[in-house]
Amino acid sequence: MMSANKNSYLQLQTCVNPTLVNKAVRRAMRKTQFDPHDETPAAQRMTSMQPSLYGPCTDITRAALGFERLGLRHINRDINSEDNFVKLRAIHSLMDQVKMSENAMFLVSLNVTNKLIDLLPDKDPVVREKVCLILTMLGTYYQARARIMAKPIVIDHLMYLFMRDRKEIRYAAANCLQTLARSEAETIIRNDKLVENLIKMIKHEHEGIVLIHLETLAHLAEWNPEKPLKANAFKVMLKLILYAEDRITQAAMKCLTHLCKHPVGQKLADKYDLTRFLIPYIDSDNLHIIISTVGLMAYTTITTRAKWRVKEFIYYLSRRLIYLCIVHDIPVLQLQAMQVLINMCDCPDVREFMKVNLEKYIEVGIKIRTPEQWDGATEPRKYGLDVSHDYRTRYIDGVETVKNDTGDYVDSINVPNYLQRVRDTKEHLLKAMNLLPYGSRK
Structure with a gap:
């Protein structure tokens, strides 16, 4: 019964x-x-x-x-x-x-x-x-x-x-x-055939299953990007970025971000001119795509070759990045966009252009949230005001929490410290714009 x-x-x-x-x-x-x-x-x-x-x-x-x-x-x-x-x-x-x-x-x-x-x-x-x-x-x-x-x-x-x-x-x-x-x-990732089989199935699989495979590959590439690079994952991700589904494009960019942390991935990014390839995605209507694109650019603009390549489209790219920092007060987006600008400032011509045209917009226009206005997640929505401070102990499905890059607590984040990191990055950007060449220093 x-x-x-x-x-x-x-x-x-x-x-x-x-x-x-x-x-x-x-x-x-x-x-x-x-x-x-x-x-x-x-x-x-x-x-x-x-x-x-x-x-x-x-x-x-x-x-x-x-x-x-x-x-x-x-x-x-x-x-x-x-x-x-x-x-x-x-x-x-x-x-x-x-x-x-x-x-x-x-x-x-x-x-x-x-x-x-x-x-x-x-x-x-x-x-x-x-x-x-x-x-x-x-x-x-x-x-x-x-x-x-x-x-x-x-x-x-x-x-x-x-x-x-x-x-x-x-x-x-x-x-x-x-x-x-x-x-x-x-x-x-110790399994010898797993990464190769994942990439093989990504090419000929249903959309929902491809999205899951990309998330798995992103976790594996974050731990060790060498195996995905050897399995030709870089070229596969470049093709997936062109896919019509925004979620697959975002997941492919996330995988490329972990691959570009490796020196081989940075050389491949220079070879395929990845920074120039990503510029149209900064104007996307999907805010998640913009965050993923700017996060990937933070690693594609590290090499000297990429910084000099950026000089050809500096007028549009620098203004667009600063516009994103001013219009949106999302700490994750602001931090990544300012990091791209800091990387670009290593090129003297770019640095001079930004100092003359954009310095006042960075000082006055970029506003940073307070700890009460942010919940420590990469999700653009504002959970903090709705769930109070429960985000420190609460898991929200589908919302990725930001992580520290280094330290003993890489997987966790402290909201006030992260916002202080955004402020320090803004000050670092202003200092990088005012640097002088070694020969002109007194």
Whole structure:
């Protein structure tokens, strides 16, 4: 019988289609209640919207096993059942239970991750997809992630799935790998074939899966850009920047930013004249594209060749960057734009042009936020006033928190210190514009 409080059936095992239980109970109680879960198609969706993978005799919206520690032990035991129906029922219930942190930690202590990894190459496509989804949820916990990465074969299994399986499973496997790559890039990048296969799939994959692969590649390139550079990732990212979808363009620029931190990436940026290639994207209507473009320019203007190349279009580029700093008070954008201008000031002709024409606009026009007006995220929206100061301990999905470049706490940020860094960068820019050549100093 269905328990509405626990959203699950009270019995531990049943050989009957679970949806028939509710029908029998309501008929005995002479109730004419309409339940969309018992109708076809499931969840009252159109037939064309039905997924190609579904669990037979399983209500996708409700768990099928008991709860508490006894029920969790039963789930952990039934995962390895020889009966495919029992295995499917256990996996569906397991996916519901791992959403609760207490149950997830108890299941991790029962070594459920090892059993799930062994199920990745299962013959049933429903099992493969659901296992990828469960591992994605468990990958957000440190304890579970440590146990998953203790078996490096999981990377090979996921790599096989996102290369050879059907599109639903490819998406789930790519999402699982991207979740693990956020914190375990050091371990994942040791796989010899992973980076090459990621780049290979990026060229011929669906748009949503390409976006996930780009995020994974960005995490790996941030840790070690050498392998992506050897796999010809630079040319692939240049082509993806021209893609019509803004999210893919932004993700490709993020990957190129990490690649250009390496000396080889900077030489390739000079070879393909990347700074000139990025100028049209500064006028984009999407603010995220502008932030990504300026962040990439901060690394493409480091070399001497790039600085002298900038002199040919300094009139437009310098004015546009200062205009962005004045119109927008986003600290991330201001810091990156001023860093590009500082790099350009190493060229004497550029420095003289900026001092004569733009110095007063930098001193008076560029305004910097206060700590109460900013939440420490790269997202252009202003969360600070809405959520007070909860951003220091709160995770907002889809919003990337800014990171320190160096130090003991690279992944964290202190809002007042970051804003002070923006002020120091503004002062550094003014000093760089007023530098004199060595021979003219007194």
